[in-house]
Amino acid sequence: MDCWVDGQPADSLSLKDRGLAYGDGLFETFAVRNGQPILLDRHLARLAEGCVRLAIAADIQLIRQELLSYAAAMGEGVLKLILTRGDGLRGYAPDPAAPGRRVLQGNPPSAYPAAHAEQGVRLFPCSTRLAKQPLLAGLKHLNRLEQVLARAEWQDSEHAEGLMLDQAGRVVEGVFSNIFLVRDGVLITPDLKRCGVAGVMRAEILFQAESLAIPTQIADISLEQLQWADEVFICNSVYGVWPVRAYAALSWPVGPLTRKLQTIARALLDA
């Protein structure tokens, strides 16, 4: 399907766009099923927060309408929205009134091996550490060189994802996933106040767990805590939940809470 730029079919972008010049923008990646973008409200809430924090004067209702129209036309697949600050002149100073530029890109459904979800995955131990930047932490912004460097660290297919630590050695996230661990029946996920992307599926899983009266905790997580976890899994809004069976010398069984939350995520994504 054709891309859209500001609501119109297009295959190219202005060379003055600040998304290109500075990574000055945000993105969201939606699973689309039966013409519907899944977890739309959560994606739009994160986008809106990013617009506030980066001071991009975007019209979220207009973006919602475009996403719904585009998803209806594509039917099934993965829909990526890039929202940049739009064209700039020379220099970093942003125009506080700029409404942003909307780029929609449709892709076929992701084709991950079924074994990732069934048997679980091995995580590559990335040496690229995430920098502490509270002003950008949580946002899905376009400054993603750390993820590019981390993903370039392995080429084998044995590792489906990589685990990223921060510079103090805390466990933060995967390259394109969030991470959870289970210990003594408590579901724990890293605090993302210093770095990391606050994933939409992460938020949904926390919400679902609370609905099921499963105790949850958002906290700093050390590698030692990871070692003592009963279950570990990763998630994102496209593939749902993958159990983690190994990271470096550590390994875990696929546990019952992982399976329960995986089933819930799958139901959402197969809607």
Place this chain on the structure above:
Amino acid sequence: MDCWVDGQPADSLSLKDRGLAYGDGLFETFAVRNGQPILLDRHLARLAEGCVRLAIAADIQLIRQELLSYAAAMGEGVLKLILTRGDGLRGYAPDPAAPGRRVLQGNPPSAYPAAHAEQGVRLFPCSTRLAKQPLLAGLKHLNRLEQVLARAEWQDSEHAEGLMLDQAGRVVEGVFSNIFLVRDGVLITPDLKRCGVAGVMRAEILFQAESLAIPTQIADISLEQLQWADEVFICNSVYGVWPVRAYAALSWPVGPLTRKLQTIARALLDA
């Protein structure tokens, strides 16, 4: 003058470009005088280092030829080169053989008030702190949201630049400049091993100072050391050298070493 993309006149970019998707690339901004890009070798050396560190397989000799041709055609002004990793598919994994995409953009000469160079400038105290990321420190890469946030902190024309600290409170750089201070005849500039852009004019000034047997030092600099400086100035490869006369409650006279190095920079830029 028209932009060039990969050597051809163009006004737009592929929507699949990883420069847009992830800020996955580098840039350089050249002053052009009499059809020549100034400090070309230093710019290309930094670009080449960036290509090695980001693993972009760019042809630096081809880029040199394109820059020379473009500068010759534009005559006078500011020439920006953006080198992205080129088109990508979905996902962060980079293609290690990708030769990169070259975008050249010509702009008229910068029109800064003459007073900036003559009387010196006041620096805005930016509250946006630079994150520590040794893997990217020194590079002029496309992940520039910290600079966008910092530059958005002031709108008045009283402040020509802003000063950025790192998260430990060390003095690092301006938003679009490097900073030097002079103390007891020694020229000191911040160590950029944790964050910051290793500016081409910074490198040239260090080289020129050493040629003049002026002692130089690359070191961590605290705000207290800034307070006790005899002279302070900022620099970049477009405007040369601006004396700094004030930052928050601090002020400095425009000193003789600043003037000497400013004259040298001006001679380069007026070549």
